[in-house]
Structures are given as C-alpha cells and as structure tokens.
Amino acid sequence: MYPTKYHKPASLEDAVAGLRSAEDGALLAGGQTLLPTMKQHLAAPTDLIDIRGIDGMSGIRVEGDVLVIGAATTHAEVAGSSDVQAAIPALAQLASGIGDAAVRHMGTIGGSVANNDPVADYPSAVLALGATIVTDRREIAAEDYFQGMFMTALEEAEIIRELRFPKPRRAAYAKFPNPASRYALVGVFVADTAAGACVAVTGASESGVFRHEGLEAALSGDFSADAVDGVEISSEGFMSDIHADADYRANLVRVMARRAVAALG
Amino acid sequence: MTNVNLTVNGKPVRRDVPDTTLLSDFLREDLRLTGTHVGCDTSQCGACVVHVNGKAVKSCTALAVSLDGAEVTTIEGVAQGRELHPMQAAFNDHHALQCGFCTPGMIMSGIDMVNRYRAAGKDLDAETIRHELEGNICRCTGYHNIVRAIEDAAARIQGADAPAHAAE
Numbered sequence A: 001m002y003p004t005k006y007h008k009p010a011s012l013e014d015a016v017a018g019l020r021s022a023e024d025g026a027l028l029a030g031g032q033t034l035l036p037t038m039k040q041h042l043a044a045p046t047d048l049i050d051i052r053g054i055d056g057m058s059g060i061r062v063e064g065d066v067l068v069i070g071a072a073t074t075h076a077e078v079a080g081s082s083d084v085q086a087a088i089p090a091l092a093q094l095a096s097g098i099g100d101a102a103v104r105h106m107g108t109i110g111g112s113v114a115n116n117d118p119v120a121d122y123p124s125a126v127l128a129l130g131a132t133i134v135t136d137r138r139e140i141a142a143e144d145y146f147q148g149m150f151m152t153a154l155e156e157a158e159i160i161r162e163l164r165f166p167k168p169r170r171a172a173y174a175k176f177p178n179p180a181s182r183y184a185l186v187g188v189f190v191a192d193t194a195a196g197a198c199v200a201v202t203g204a205s206e207s208g209v210f211r212h213e214g215l216e217a218a219l220s221g222d223f224s225a226d227a228v229d230g231v232e233i234s235s236e237g238f239m240s241d242i243h244a245d246a247d248y249r250a251n252l253v254r255v256m257a258r259r260a261v262a263a264l265g
Numbered sequence B: 001m002t003n004v005n006l007t008v009n010g011k012p013v014r015r016d017v018p019d020t021t022l023l024s025d026f027l028r029e030d031l032r033l034t035g036t037h038v039g040c041d042t043s044q045c046g047a048c049v050v051h052v053n054g055k056a057v058k059s060c061t062a063l064a065v066s067l068d069g070a071e072v073t074t075i076e077g078v079a080q081g082r083e084l085h086p087m088q089a090a091f092n093d094h095h096a097l098q099c100g101f102c103t104p105g106m107i108m109s110g111i112d113m114v115n116r117y118r119a120a121g122k123d124l125d126a127e128t129i130r131h132e133l134e135g136n137i138c139r140c141t142g143y144h145n146i147v148r149a150i151e152d153a154a155a156r157i158q159g160a161d162a163p164a165h166a167a168e
C-alpha cells in the first residue's frame, strides 16, 4: 500500500472539508472495496477520510412508507434488521447474500452505492425500488444517479448520507453468484410498486445496472413468471469474460427474472 | 504514524503505527501473534479472520488506525489457559485440518457463526454452515470435516450453554 494519511472527522462538514483540502482524498467506509484496491496498488489516495465516526451516518428507521438506511450501515445490519425484514424483506435478503459474513460485518450500503460496481447487488435494489440518494448537499433520484459502470452523479467531495427506499407492494431479488467472487454474475431485482412493475438488472451490462423495459412491459400486463418467457432479452452491450459470455448472461437474466417473480408469491 | 489503543485478547495494547498498517500486519509483526494467517492479497481467503468487537472480520482488510478503542480477539485468545475452546477441540476431534493454514480463520469464523445463530435462536445445520463458510477457503480438506467439526462444536456449546467467546 502506498503511504496515506488517515483522518476520522466527527462531522459531515469536516469530512467534506477534509476531502476538499486533500491532494487526492478518498472516503473510507467499510473498506471492503477500497482497501483491497489499495493493497493491489490500483488506488493510492493521499488521504483517507473515515466516515464511520460521524453521528447519524448509520442506522435504520421507518418514516411512514419510507425505509431510511444510513450510508455507513453495514450489510449485516441491513440483513438482520427487523425493520428492513418487515418493510422490504427482499432488501434484507439481498444484503444477506453479499460476499461472506466477514465482508458483511464491515461493508456498507453507502460504499456499495458510491462505488457502483457493475456486478454489485445493492444498485439493482436502489434502481428498481426508485430510492432516493441523500447526500451532504442534495437528493438524487436513483434514475439520475447511476451513470455507467463505476460512474455516478456524485460530484467532487460529495458524501452519501442516507438512502430512502419507498416501500413497494412486493419485491424480490434473485442472484446467480459468481462461484469464485460471490458478486453477481447476474442479479435481477423485481419490484411491484405504485409506479408499476420495475425490473433492474445487475452483473450483465457493460454500462452497469439498468432497468429492463421489455420485462417491465410484460410484467405490467401479467405479473407472473410465465410472462417473462415471451420477452426478448438482447445480449447487446453485455459483458463477456472468463466467467460467462454475453449470451449466457442474457439467458441468466431471464432465469433470474423468472425466479424473482416466482418468489414474489 | 498514529497512536492506537486496542484491547487484544483481553490485554490493553498501545502502539504508534503507520496509517497504512493492516490489522493483520499489526497482529503478526508488532504483537508477534502469528496465529492469524495471511493467505491472499485479494481479501478472499479468510485465513486472517479475527473478531473485532465480537464480530468476525478479515484483519487483512481493516486498518489498525481505524480500530482505536476496539476489542480484538485472535486465535491465541480463544482457549482458556490449557483448555481448548470447544471449537478448537472439535476441529481436533474431527480431524478438520491437514496443513492447518486456513484453520485459525476457520475457527474464528466458526465461533462467530455459532454466536450469531445462538443469538438469533436459529439452528446451524450442515447446509447453513457450508453457506456461512463462503469467505473461508481451504485448499486441503475438502471441507467435510470442517463442517462436521463446526456442527459438533455448535451442539457442544449449545449443550453446555457455556459462553462461546472465552476472551470476549
């Protein structure tokens, strides 16, 4: 690891100021993505701004029909929360399937959403549920937030404070884990919401998480697993690598969509 | 350099460490607690698992400076004197190791999962144990005896209703 200076600010303002004054600063949350990247010399921030000490950055609460999750809340906390299990069980289930137990004890929802890895799980839930990303300075709708693999609407020194998830009528997530890394080879999050059927796909596309309009249209007419069969799933723009080629991923999108819809009950 | 205060296996520890020091290096190099192993540099093998404030974490993926005030338990801290922790005893009885490289991490993850399932009042069956061991790689045993050992230890701990953490 290249030298770096560690800071643990007590407030969001100090964290933003720290990022602004650093030559090349990075936020540190659970460290489950950033530290492995730094160990491999793929990232070399001059300063690390640890946000875990900031009051109010972690925790889960329900405000009417909205489930609010602080950015520094760990995957294990989301998976184990009775509030999440009651409001959006699919989200608790998604969190319980991220990586492994040790990763879930450290990794955070804010870190995952900030990173926007094209094979990460959370982005699919954020997009399908139409969540709002609340930062130190504004609110960003999920549909405006994800801008391609590892790209988001976050500006320089902008910090995610919390995520607000409107409760869907029903939702389910089906993931085919990459057997080596446990990340999603393909993951499909299906939500039956006030705005209609929402289907977000992760793991498949070269441009990161996306909503599948064909699947949404089919489910709007007939919310059943059989409705998925008639939908054309194009593999254009899908990733091809040693783990799976684009056509295989396209097939997995269909299979995972079927499983998610079937799991809605 | 930053000054950190930790409690490691019940003993207070105070050291100046470079900000880049991983908890695994701090334990092995500074404290000479070499039971915590480092088997990869991609955060995937789990040989380095220790408990921080009672939870299993990969010590190769945490900075020592970020853990000021934390309680850390390593494989050296789970036995009570000469009496092995039930998880260690079960690994011994079931021949759940060959080269032993992954074993400290397996045992720390095993104790963590037994604690979590006990706290939640949930059963820890063989299939669940396999799933829970996703973050611990063994290159020798084929996992069967590891799963048996954890299952047996879970039953012993449940039966004795003894505290699952000796040092926490």
Ligand SMILES: Cc1cc2nc3c(=O)[nH]c(=O)nc-3n(C[C@H](O)[C@H](O)[C@H](O)COP(=O)(O)OP(=O)(O)OC[C@H]3O[C@@H](n4cnc5c(N)ncnc54)[C@H](O)[C@@H]3O)c2cc1C
Pocket (backbone or CB within 6 Å): A026, A027, A028, A029, A030, A031, A032, A033, A034, A035, A036, A051, A071, A072, A097, A098, A099, A100, A103, A106, A107, A108, A109, A110, A111, A112, A114, A115, A119, A120, A121, A122, A158, A159, A160, A161, A181, A182, A183, A184, B042, B043, B044
């Ligand atoms: C072995 C292993 C397996 C994994 N498997 C999976 C998996 O199956 N599915 C999956 O989705 N993920 C997986 N992960 C990744 C894991 O979920 C990470 O925890 C997560 O991607 C990043 O969260 P973090 O809190 O660790 O962030 P960090 O690593 O601390 O930070 C990641 C990035 O986000 C930025 N950041 C962090 N918090 C904020 C914030 N509040 N506002 C703005 N920017 C912020 C940081 O500056 C950094 O650039 C795995 C990781 C490992 C090591």
Ligand code: FES
Pocket (backbone or CB within 6 Å): B037, B038, B039, B040, B041, B042, B043, B044, B045, B046, B047, B048, B049, B058, B059, B060, B061
């Ligand atoms: S050494 Fe920590 S996971 Fe491999």
Ligand code: FES
Pocket (backbone or CB within 6 Å): B096, B097, B098, B099, B100, B101, B102, B103, B137, B138, B139, B140, B141
């Ligand atoms: S016993 Fe050799 S790696 Fe597990």
